[in-house]
Amino acid sequence: MADPVRRVEDAEELDEPDDPDDPAEDARRARWSAVGTGAVLALAGLAAAVLRATGGAAPALAAAAYAVGAALCALAALLGARGRTRRAVWTLVGGVMVMALGDQFD
Template identity: 75%
Template structure:
Protein backbone atom coordinates (compact mmCIF):
# COMPACT_ATOMS: atom_id res chain seq x y z
CA UNK A 1 0.00 0.00 0.00
CA UNK A 2 1.67 3.08 -1.14
CA UNK A 3 0.34 6.54 -0.90
CA UNK A 4 0.60 9.69 1.00
CA UNK A 5 -1.03 9.89 4.42
CA UNK A 6 -3.29 12.79 5.07
CA UNK A 7 -1.77 14.83 7.88
CA UNK A 8 -4.20 17.73 7.66
CA UNK A 9 -6.70 16.07 10.02
CA UNK A 10 -4.41 15.90 13.05
CA UNK A 11 -4.75 19.57 14.15
CA UNK A 12 -8.53 19.47 13.69
CA UNK A 13 -8.80 16.35 15.81
CA UNK A 14 -6.61 17.88 18.51
CA UNK A 15 -8.71 21.06 18.54
CA UNK A 16 -11.95 19.07 18.80
CA UNK A 17 -10.51 16.99 21.63
CA UNK A 18 -9.68 20.15 23.58
CA UNK A 19 -13.22 21.44 23.04
CA UNK A 20 -14.79 18.26 24.37
CA UNK A 21 -12.50 18.25 27.40
CA UNK A 22 -13.52 21.80 28.31
CA UNK A 23 -17.25 21.09 28.04
CA UNK A 24 -17.27 17.48 29.27
CA UNK A 25 -18.00 18.37 32.88
CA UNK A 26 -20.80 20.79 32.10
CA UNK A 27 -23.08 18.49 30.14
CA UNK A 28 -23.54 21.15 27.43
CA UNK A 29 -21.87 21.78 24.14
CA UNK A 30 -20.15 25.12 23.93
CA UNK A 31 -17.34 26.97 22.34
CA UNK A 32 -14.79 25.35 24.65
CA UNK A 33 -13.58 28.59 26.18
CA UNK A 34 -15.00 28.06 29.69
CA UNK A 35 -15.64 31.49 31.14
CA UNK A 36 -18.72 32.84 32.90
CA UNK A 37 -21.22 30.35 31.49
CA UNK A 38 -19.56 27.42 33.24
CA UNK A 39 -19.57 29.17 36.60
CA UNK A 40 -23.17 30.27 36.12
CA UNK A 41 -24.21 26.74 35.13
CA UNK A 42 -22.50 25.29 38.21
CA UNK A 43 -24.30 27.81 40.42
CA UNK A 44 -27.65 26.94 38.83
CA UNK A 45 -27.03 23.23 39.34
CA UNK A 46 -26.05 23.80 42.96
CA UNK A 47 -29.20 25.82 43.61
CA UNK A 48 -31.34 23.14 41.95
CA UNK A 49 -29.79 20.44 44.15
CA UNK A 50 -30.36 22.47 47.31
CA UNK A 51 -33.93 23.30 46.30
CA UNK A 52 -34.76 19.67 45.56
CA UNK A 53 -33.17 18.43 48.78
CA UNK A 54 -34.80 21.14 50.89
CA UNK A 55 -38.23 20.69 49.37
CA UNK A 56 -38.01 16.92 49.77
CA UNK A 57 -37.05 17.23 53.42
CA UNK A 58 -39.78 19.79 54.12
CA UNK A 59 -42.52 17.73 52.46
CA UNK A 60 -41.29 14.57 54.16
CA UNK A 61 -41.47 16.23 57.58
CA UNK A 62 -44.92 17.63 56.85
CA UNK A 63 -46.16 14.23 55.65
CA UNK A 64 -44.69 12.49 58.67
CA UNK A 65 -46.31 14.99 61.04
CA UNK A 66 -49.66 14.58 59.28
CA UNK A 67 -49.34 10.79 59.45
CA UNK A 68 -48.68 10.93 63.19
CA UNK A 69 -51.58 13.31 63.78
CA UNK A 70 -53.97 11.19 61.72
CA UNK A 71 -52.79 7.97 63.39
CA UNK A 72 -53.69 9.30 66.84
CA UNK A 73 -57.18 10.38 65.68
CA UNK A 74 -60.15 8.40 64.50
CA UNK A 75 -59.15 8.34 60.81
CA UNK A 76 -59.17 5.09 58.84
CA UNK A 77 -55.85 3.25 58.65
CA UNK A 78 -55.40 4.12 54.97
CA UNK A 79 -55.07 7.83 55.76
CA UNK A 80 -51.90 7.75 57.92
CA UNK A 81 -50.48 5.04 55.64
CA UNK A 82 -50.94 7.28 52.59
CA UNK A 83 -49.31 10.21 54.39
CA UNK A 84 -46.40 8.02 55.47
CA UNK A 85 -45.97 6.59 51.97
CA UNK A 86 -46.02 10.07 50.44
CA UNK A 87 -43.54 11.28 53.05
CA UNK A 88 -41.21 8.38 52.25
CA UNK A 89 -41.40 9.25 48.56
CA UNK A 90 -40.60 12.88 49.30
CA UNK A 91 -37.68 11.88 51.52
CA UNK A 92 -36.30 9.71 48.73
CA UNK A 93 -36.78 12.63 46.32
CA UNK A 94 -34.72 14.79 48.66
CA UNK A 95 -31.91 12.24 48.56
CA UNK A 96 -32.08 12.06 44.77
CA UNK A 97 -32.07 15.85 44.54
CA UNK A 98 -29.01 16.12 46.76
CA UNK A 99 -27.20 13.70 44.45
CA UNK A 100 -28.00 15.79 41.40
CA UNK A 101 -30.98 13.87 40.00
CA UNK A 102 -33.20 16.93 40.15
CA UNK A 103 -35.64 15.98 37.37
CA UNK A 104 -36.37 12.62 38.91
CA UNK A 105 -36.61 14.25 42.30
CA UNK A 106 -39.16 16.76 41.01
CA UNK A 107 -41.41 14.03 39.62
CA UNK A 108 -41.07 11.99 42.80
CA UNK A 109 -41.99 15.05 44.87
CA UNK A 110 -45.09 15.52 42.74
CA UNK A 111 -46.00 11.85 43.12
CA UNK A 112 -45.45 11.94 46.89
CA UNK A 113 -47.60 15.03 47.30
CA UNK A 114 -50.32 13.42 45.16
CA UNK A 115 -50.28 10.30 47.35
CA UNK A 116 -50.63 12.47 50.44
CA UNK A 117 -53.51 14.37 48.85
CA UNK A 118 -55.17 11.11 47.89
CA UNK A 119 -54.83 9.91 51.47
CA UNK A 120 -56.52 13.07 52.65
CA UNK A 121 -59.50 12.21 50.44
CA UNK A 122 -60.02 8.96 52.36
CA UNK A 123 -60.73 10.91 55.54
Protein backbone atom coordinates in the same frame (compact mmCIF):
# COMPACT_ATOMS: atom_id res chain seq x y z
CA MET B 1 5.57 24.73 30.41
CA ALA B 2 2.87 25.91 32.85
CA ASP B 3 3.89 27.43 36.13
CA PRO B 4 2.61 25.20 38.97
CA VAL B 5 2.43 28.15 41.36
CA ARG B 6 -0.71 30.25 41.07
CA ARG B 7 -0.19 33.81 40.09
CA VAL B 8 -1.79 36.73 41.88
CA GLU B 9 -4.07 37.39 38.91
CA ASP B 10 -5.46 33.85 39.10
CA ALA B 11 -6.20 34.27 42.82
CA GLU B 12 -8.03 37.54 42.18
CA GLU B 13 -10.21 35.84 39.56
CA LEU B 14 -11.31 33.28 42.14
CA ASP B 15 -12.62 36.03 44.44
CA GLU B 16 -15.05 37.42 41.86
CA PRO B 17 -18.77 36.92 42.60
CA ASP B 18 -20.57 34.06 40.91
CA ASP B 19 -22.00 34.67 37.48
CA PRO B 20 -25.83 34.49 37.74
CA ASP B 21 -25.99 32.84 34.31
CA ASP B 22 -23.57 30.09 35.28
CA PRO B 23 -25.12 26.65 34.60
CA ALA B 24 -23.20 25.11 37.50
CA GLU B 25 -24.74 27.66 39.88
CA ASP B 26 -28.20 26.88 38.50
CA ALA B 27 -27.62 23.16 39.05
CA ARG B 28 -26.41 23.76 42.59
CA ARG B 29 -29.46 25.88 43.36
CA ALA B 30 -31.77 23.21 41.91
CA ARG B 31 -30.11 20.51 44.02
CA TRP B 32 -30.52 22.49 47.23
CA SER B 33 -34.11 23.36 46.35
CA ALA B 34 -34.94 19.68 45.81
CA VAL B 35 -33.25 18.67 49.06
CA GLY B 36 -34.94 21.39 51.10
CA THR B 37 -38.38 20.89 49.63
CA GLY B 38 -38.16 17.12 49.96
CA ALA B 39 -37.09 17.34 53.60
CA VAL B 40 -39.84 19.80 54.53
CA LEU B 41 -42.55 17.79 52.76
CA ALA B 42 -41.27 14.53 54.28
CA LEU B 43 -41.49 16.03 57.77
CA ALA B 44 -44.95 17.42 57.08
CA GLY B 45 -46.16 14.06 55.74
CA LEU B 46 -44.69 12.22 58.70
CA ALA B 47 -46.38 14.60 61.12
CA ALA B 48 -49.70 14.19 59.29
CA ALA B 49 -49.33 10.40 59.36
CA VAL B 50 -48.71 10.44 63.11
CA LEU B 51 -51.66 12.78 63.71
CA ARG B 52 -53.99 10.63 61.59
CA ALA B 53 -52.80 7.41 63.21
CA THR B 54 -53.28 8.71 66.76
CA GLY B 55 -56.52 10.59 66.01
CA GLY B 56 -58.61 7.44 66.04
CA ALA B 57 -61.44 8.74 63.84
CA ALA B 58 -59.48 8.73 60.57
CA PRO B 59 -59.16 5.46 58.64
CA ALA B 60 -55.80 3.68 58.67
CA LEU B 61 -55.57 4.12 54.91
CA ALA B 62 -55.22 7.90 55.34
CA ALA B 63 -52.30 7.51 57.74
CA ALA B 64 -50.66 4.98 55.41
CA ALA B 65 -51.03 7.31 52.43
CA TYR B 66 -49.39 10.14 54.35
CA ALA B 67 -46.56 7.84 55.43
CA VAL B 68 -45.98 6.60 51.87
CA GLY B 69 -46.04 10.18 50.56
CA ALA B 70 -43.55 11.20 53.23
CA ALA B 71 -41.27 8.32 52.23
CA LEU B 72 -41.45 9.41 48.58
CA CYS B 73 -40.57 12.98 49.54
CA ALA B 74 -37.63 11.74 51.62
CA LEU B 75 -36.48 9.73 48.60
CA ALA B 76 -36.78 12.90 46.51
CA ALA B 77 -34.54 14.74 48.97
CA LEU B 78 -31.97 11.98 48.63
CA LEU B 79 -32.18 12.08 44.84
CA GLY B 80 -31.77 15.85 44.91
CA ALA B 81 -28.69 15.57 47.10
CA ARG B 82 -27.16 13.20 44.57
CA GLY B 83 -27.80 15.59 41.70
CA ARG B 84 -30.79 13.83 40.16
CA THR B 85 -32.95 16.93 40.27
CA ARG B 86 -35.34 16.01 37.49
CA ARG B 87 -36.14 12.66 39.10
CA ALA B 88 -36.34 14.36 42.48
CA VAL B 89 -38.95 16.83 41.25
CA TRP B 90 -41.12 14.09 39.77
CA THR B 91 -40.77 12.02 42.93
CA LEU B 92 -41.85 15.06 44.95
CA VAL B 93 -44.89 15.44 42.71
CA GLY B 94 -45.73 11.77 43.24
CA GLY B 95 -45.31 12.03 47.00
CA VAL B 96 -47.54 15.07 47.26
CA MET B 97 -50.16 13.37 45.06
CA VAL B 98 -50.16 10.32 47.34
CA MET B 99 -50.58 12.57 50.37
CA ALA B 100 -53.43 14.42 48.64
CA LEU B 101 -55.07 11.09 47.90
CA GLY B 102 -54.71 10.19 51.57
CA ASP B 103 -56.43 13.42 52.46
CA GLN B 104 -59.42 12.32 50.36
CA PHE B 105 -59.76 9.18 52.52
CA ASP B 106 -60.14 11.35 55.60
